[in-house]
Amino acid sequence: MTFLFPAALMLLVPVALLAVGYLVTLRRKQRYAVRYAALPLLDKVIPERPQWRRHVPAALLLITLGLLALTAARPEMAVRVPYERATIIVAIDTSESMQARDVEPDRLTAAIAAAGDFIDQLPPAFNVGVIAFAGSTVVVHAPDTDHAGAKDSLRSIGTSSRTAIGEGVFAALAQIRTVTGDEGTDLPAHVVLLSDGTNTSGRSPTAAARAAVAAGVPVSTIAYGTEGGVMESYGYSTPVPVDAETLAELADTTGGTAYAAASSDELADVYRDISSSIGWRTEWREVTPFVAALALVFGLVAAGLSLRWFSRLV
DSSP states (O other): OEESSGGGGGGHHHHHHHHHHHHHHHHHHHHTOOOOSOHHHHHHHSOOOOGGGGGHHHHHHHHHHHHHHHHHTOEEEEEEEEOSOOEEEEEEEOBGGGGOOSSSSOHHHHHHHHHHHHHHHSOTTSEEEEEEESSSEEEEEEEESOHHHHHHHGGGOOOBSSOOHHHHHHHHHHHHHHHHOTTOOSOOEEEEEEEOSOOOSSSOHHHHHHHHHHHTOOEEEEEESOTTOEEEETTEEEEOOOOHHHHHHHHHHHTOOEEEESSHHHHHHHHHHHHHHHTEEEEEEEOHHHHHHHHHHHHHHHHHHHHHHHSSOO
């Protein structure tokens, strides 16, 4: 919580002094209380009441005054607000290493299924595009609001040689420009890139990260697979471990989030986490009316209890 007029918080000082004064007064009353010799007679004359009752209205009144001081300071709170529109590019590595079966049934098949579920989770007004990249890039589905078409386009993805992570990012940025224009708009955009290997072709991920930063587009990355991944080809086994470091650097540089998944279930969890955060932004909103209403409630309760129990206001 922040305050538009923090100087008004000084009003809390008198409230604190009142609380201290109340406690001091209570102790004095206890110290100098009149001692009755005939206590049994006193019990018959004065009905016994719970001691805590006499403190409740005063405590509620102090809370009311504290809330009024906060109201004067005009508090603000961070609130999650959904985007009405956005452009999301799903970029999938389709290099031959994605055929590794360390993830059932294989990396690419599992990635395609999870990407389809991710598209289903996005708000209907979001533009969604799909990019496939290996040694070169392919625009599988240009960004639009046809989510069913974007999901169906995933079926056409196949593997190819080499891995051009940087080119995948550049292609995604180019597709975003088809929606926002060269000058850009306030329409937010995000690239979600899944890969399992080291960049072996095209422009570097570092160059792509600089371009994404210049465009104001965060790139969230998913390092998919295990360290023990192996690709079988023509009777030979080739280790294809995940290069999480390159992907993490790309995400960190662009303001995205770096994820890692070593199974289909983990990948599904990652996409769910991305979909729950990618469609929201944080705004600071003034909550003065809410705090003022809360102060009114506490004040009314304090007055009501005092009248009910003691037939007087606080």
